[in-house]
Amino acid sequence: MSGWPKHALAAAGHPDPYPYYRELARDGWRRDEALGLWLAASRRAVDAVMESPACRVRPAREPVPAGIAGAPLGEAFGRWLRMSEGDAHARLRTAVGEGLASLPCDEAELTARRLARAFLATGAVDGLRLDALVDFLPVATLASLLGWPEAALAEAAAGIARVCGALAVDADAVARERGAEACRILLADLAALPAEGWLKRWRAEFAGLDAAVLCANLLGILFQSRDAGAGLLSAGIAWRCLGEWNHADPGEWRARLMLDPVLHHTRRFVAEDIELAGQRLKAGDQVLVLLAAAAHDPAAPEQAMDFGRGRHACPGEALALATARGALQALEQPRPNWRALGGGVTFDGPPNIRMRRFGAGERA
Numbered sequence: 001m002s003g004w005p006k007h008a009l010a011a012a013g014h015p016d017p018y019p020y021y022r023e024l025a026r027d028g029w030r031r032d033e034a035l036g037l038w039l040a041a042s043r044r045a046v047d048a049v050m051e052s053p054a055c056r057v058r059p060a061r062e063p064v065p066a067g068i069a070g071a072p073l074g075e076a077f078g079r080w081l082r083m084s085e086g087d088a089h090a091r092l093r094t095a096v097g098e099g100l101a102s103l104p105c106d107e108a109e110l111t112a113r114r115l116a117r118a119f120l121a122t123g124a125v126d127g128l129r130l131d132a133l134v135d136f137l138p139v140a141t142l143a144s145l146l147g148w149p150e151a152a153l154a155e156a157a158a159g160i161a162r163v164c165g166a167l168a169v170d171a172d173a174v175a176r177e178r179g180a181e182a183c184r185i186l187l188a189d190l191a192a193l194p195a196e197g198w199l200k201r202w203r204a205e206f207a208g209l210d211a212a213v214l215c216a217n218l219l220g221i222l223f224q225s226r227d228a229g230a231g232l233l234s235a236g237i238a239w240r241c242l243g244e245w246n247h248a249d250p251g252e253w254r255a256r257l258m259l260d261p262v263l264h265h266t267r268r269f270v271a272e273d274i275e276l277a278g279q280r281l282k283a284g285d286q287v288l289v290l291l292a293a294a295a296h297d298p299a300a301p302e303q304a305m306d307f308g309r310g311r312h313a314c315p316g317e318a319l320a321l322a323t324a325r326g327a328l329q330a331l332e333q334p335r336p337n338w339r340a341l342g343g344g345v346t347f348d349g350p351p352n353i354r355m356r357r358f359g360a361g362e363r364a
């Protein structure tokens, strides 16, 4: 693959999408008729969309995707912080935010390191194993911190992957059915976890809310950790393949994520006619918010945008970075051949994530 990405939804998987993003950012806004989307690309346009109450995380007429509405997965989805607005969002934001903030990062880092070491101890570190670690660890670390039994962590990670598959834009009936079944099992597992340790603190944060809302939002954070957490870890590993770097330093992560972001875009749905950063938008329009383009906007301050902006900004940043740090520490121990591992990196993930894959060549 070379040249310009085909369109904005293909950019995260392109080897070098940044000249393309910089051009989009210079324009600020662009309309992609084929995709049926507005592209918000400058920092000014991105900030305006993310801050506007008229730009919602779900379309007004479809708060839950039609394919899962009425099913338990749809019910859980409708309760997620990430998919809520207004008062409901503010209440959940406090509960989920406090729940995540009450976790000591050291504990998350140690858990990730321990789980990664155990995972890596079972075989040689080749590209396929790195891919498997990347898919497993973010969910497994969070599940372990919530009190999930160690022997069931792989199944929990696979279950969350099925939920992600069911919510993908291109999910078919089989993927939705698999996701629905995984959701049923995960919600039952979450309800049965002993109320100890970190989960006890979570329950306290949700004291005034329904138990089903707590379980739905625990499922929600596991879901949120999966693809973005995997993308972040895959980036950390790819940079390590290029040479030693100080992954203990959050400032170093931010600097690298500014140049080569992991989470490239999110979406907003316009609820009423409005003008934002010089662009008129109509109720019903969809906006692709190009965080990665805004990070490269030549007219804006240099700043990583990976963890979002405004009222929906990521409350999981510290946990995600701690998990990636723990994994990178564990990976040093078997002294893998970094250069060889980095030789065949490809990009293959959900459209909004720059997901590195290390084992594509080994599979062929």
Ligand code: HEM
Pocket (backbone or CB within 6 Å): 057, 081, 082, 083, 093, 096, 138, 142, 220, 221, 222, 224, 225, 226, 228, 229, 230, 231, 232, 262, 263, 266, 267, 305, 306, 307, 308, 309, 311, 312, 313, 314, 315, 316, 317, 319, 320
């Ligand atoms: C442990 C891992 C993670 C957890 C638990 C987590 C949790 C969450 C939650 C609950 C939200 C919704 C917040 C709201 O709507 O108010 C969110 C949003 C977001 N997260 Fe994370 N996250 C994790 C990892 C990541 C990573 C690794 C990235 C980036 C590489 C990321 C980027 C974002 C962004 C950009 C948003 C905002 C999306 C939007 O505004 O549409 N997250 N995250």
